[in-house]
Amino acid sequence: MTTTISTAPAVDQDKPGRPSGWHGSSFVTQVWVLTARSMNAFWRDPRMLFFSLLQPLVMLLLFSQVFGGLSKLGGLDQYGDYINYLLPSTLVTTTMTAAMSSGVGLLTEMSNGVIARFRSMPISLFSVLLARSLSDIVRMGIQLLVMLVAAALLFGFRPAGGVMGVVGALAVSLVVGWGLSWLFLAIATWVKKPETMQAVAFLTMFPLMFASSAYMPPSTMPSWVQAVATVNPLSYAVYASRGLATTIWESPAVQTLTASLAISLVIAAVGGWIATRNFRRTT
Amino acid sequence: MTDLMIEATEVTKSFGTVKALDGVSIQVPKGTVLGLLGHNGAGKTTLVNILTTLMSPTSGHATVAGLDVMRHGDQVRSRIGLTGQFAAVDENLSGVDNLVLIARLLGASRKQAKDRAGELLATFDLSEAATRLAKTYSGGMRRRLDLAASLVGRPDVIFLDEPTTGLDPLSRIGLWEIVEGLVGDGTTVLLTTQYLEEADRLADSITVLSKGRVVAAGTAAQLKAEVGQRTVSVVLANPDDAVTALDALSRAGLHPMHDRSRNSIASPVAKSTDLATVVRALDEAGVEVGELALSEPTLDDVYLAVNSEAPAA
Numbered sequence: 001m002t003t004t005i006s007t008a009p010a011v012d013q014d015k016p017g018r019p020s021g022w023h024g025s026s027f028v029t030q031v032w033v034l035t036a037r038s039m040n041a042f043w044r045d046p047r048m049l050f051f052s053l054l055q056p057l058v059m060l061l062l063f064s065q066v067f068g069g070l071s072k073l074g075g076l077d078q079y080g081d082y083i084n085y086l087l088p089s090t091l092v093t094t095t096m097t098a099a100m101s102s103g104v105g106l107l108t109e110m111s112n113g114v115i116a117r118f119r120s121m122p123i124s125l126f127s128v129l130l131a132r133s134l135s136d137i138v139r140m141g142i143q144l145l146v147m148l149v150a151a152a153l154l155f156g157f158r159p160a161g162g163v164m165g166v167v168g169a170l171a172v173s174l175v176v177g178w179g180l181s182w183l184f185l186a187i188a189t190w191v192k193k194p195e196t197m198q199a200v201a202f203l204t205m206f207p208l209m210f211a212s213s214a215y216m217p218p219s220t221m222p223s224w225v226q227a228v229a230t231v232n233p234l235s236y237a238v239y240a241s242r243g244l245a246t247t248i249w250e251s252p253a254v255q256t257l258t259a260s261l262a263i264s265l266v267i268a269a270v271g272g273w274i275a276t277r278n279f280r281r282t283t
Numbered sequence: 284m285t286d287l288m289i290e291a292t293e294v295t296k297s298f299g300t301v302k303a304l305d306g307v308s309i310q311v312p313k314g315t316v317l318g319l320l321g322h323n324g325a326g327k328t329t330l331v332n333i334l335t336t337l338m339s340p341t342s343g344h345a346t347v348a349g350l351d352v353m354r355h356g357d358q359v360r361s362r363i364g365l366t367g368q369f370a371a372v373d374e375n376l377s378g379v380d381n382l383v384l385i386a387r388l389l390g391a392s393r394k395q396a397k398d399r400a401g402e403l404l405a406t407f408d409l410s411e412a413a414t415r416l417a418k419t420y421s422g423g424m425r426r427r428l429d430l431a432a433s434l435v436g437r438p439d440v441i442f443l444d445e446p447t448t449g450l451d452p453l454s455r456i457g458l459w460e461i462v463e464g465l466v467g468d469g470t471t472v473l474l475t476t477q478y479l480e481e482a483d484r485l486a487d488s489i490t491v492l493s494k495g496r497v498v499a500a501g502t503a504a505q506l507k508a509e510v511g512q513r514t515v516s517v518v519l520a521n522p523d524d525a526v527t528a529l530d531a532l533s534r535a536g537l538h539p540m541h542d543r544s545r546n547s548i549a550s551p552v553a554k555s556t557d558l559a560t561v562v563r564a565l566d567e568a569g570v571e572v573g574e575l576a577l578s579e580p581t582l583d584d585v586y587l588a589v590n591s592e593a594p595a596a
Contacts, residue, residue, distance in 0.1 A: 040375055114372070118388075
């Protein structure tokens with residue numbers, strides 16, 4: 001070692017014995033390692049696993065039973081059973097609850113110090129957030145698969161689009177859910193408290209969920225709710241999912257698909273930018 | 284030649300109208316320990332957050348390892364380790380997996396990460412619990428794992444934010460020994476604590492914070508000299524001896540005070556040999572001693588000595 005110490009900030013004064021190159025892994029490695037970590041929490045907690053898989057089933061049971069009589073109404077009979085109308089949209093709304101839990105999960109980790117450790121390390125914070133959203137999307141996918149299988153076996157879900165149509169609907173739902181998870185991650189880094197997060201999230205979630213085509217055809221709603229449902233991004237996602245699964249398109253197929261995917265990507269981009277910015281340093 | 288590893292100059296931090304830091308300056312030479320002493324809310328954690336790039340200062344300037352914390356955040360982060368107030372370990376991972384995770388994030392290969400994890404687990408006496416999930420660890424084990432995690436990248440500077448709060452005495456001493464070992468290896472440490480005893484044991488110099496300002500700074504010995512002394516308190520076996528005892532201690536050159544309600548006599552002492560003086564004086568006067576205790580000055584005593592507006596704790 002030389003006796004003079006350089007004062008130039010860019011020069012790295014490694015201590016002897018420090019492993020060379022341990023100054024942050026590649027972005028891909030970060031995302032991979034962190035995603036695996038978040039997934040691990042899911043598998044390690046059997047109760048959480050059980051209830052997060054049970055939740056969509058309960059929703060499905062409730063909605064199909066409570067709203068089952070609606071299939072006798074005009075407009076819905078073309079779908080056959082109401083479950084065929086309901087399930088593709090439930091795929092979308094379920095991803096929204098999963099997206100919300102993404103934000104809540106981030107805040108929980110922020111409060112127990114794990115996130116502070118990552119923030120004090122030479123790694124990209126976007127990768128911490130991306131890993132969170134990716135692990136949540138995998139979780140979402142598992143939830144939705146369980147729901148689809150149960151719907152087919154127990155509730156007589158037989159959409160006209162067949163397996164390929166349903167897989168398409170699943171894919172659209174996951175992309176939309178992933179986009180929405182960035183909305184909730186951005187909210188999380190902004191409100192910073194789990195309790196506030198819950199309140200803001202429900203305020204965001206329920207209007208989006210119900211003032212949409214998810215459960216009822218907008219034509220049955222008062223005109224002002226109809227107006228909201230028409231501009232609600234979730235409606236496009238629901239139309240897309242339902243169109244793919246049932247081959248009945250309530251609006252032009254290509255436009256609907258493009259709109260739902262484009263909106264998701266815009267939400268992801270804006271949410272990602274805001275979340276990463278809020279996350280870097282608190283002011 | 285001074286080689287400062289941490290330097291903060293007139294750092295302030297406001298949260299709305301609250302000034303968490305009000306012009307704090309510190310300097311920590313390479314390979315030394317600075318003890319940042321203060322009660323809750325004094326601004327210790329805020330300063331640590333600024334130095335570890337988690338928070339931006341409202342004004343002022345700070346460098347770590349010669350790097351500006353605002354302009355070279357990423358480089359600072361590759362030189363530091365942080366052990367916060369909460370043991371920041373992933374409860375759903377085993378001890379070894381927690382350390383492997385950190386090493387992998389720092390850029391180690393799988394093999395290197397495993398080796399480094401094994402090394403640290405051995406150092407921190409966690410080898411036997413290596414494969415157990417961190418949520419099954421005791422408080423002391425978690426702290427050790429947390430500290431191990433912050434050392435994975437062999438940082439030049441480590442920040443320990445109240446590392447022993449909530450630990451039992453044995454774990455606390457264990458942690459102290461680990462910190463002493465680190466310093467022996469040339470690591471620079473900034474340690475926050477509420478305990479004067481802890482700062483005294485570990486720190487080369489101590490900075491006392493109160494309400495976001497530096498109210499005292501110096502070595503432990505200098506601070507203690509300012510604070511005054513340790514106190515000997517004697518509980519009398521026989522309450523009637525009070526006058527005799529006061530008399531005897533006064534003649535021995537001490538300044539005893541009588542606490543009637545506790546039936547005890549307290550006297551500040553300057554040096555440890557004064558303890559013998561107390562015992563001898565009382566013995567010669569024929570006073571029977573019930574209990575005898577020597578108490579160290581506390582953080583409160585420091586506050587009282589340096590700042591008459593100290594918060595009542």
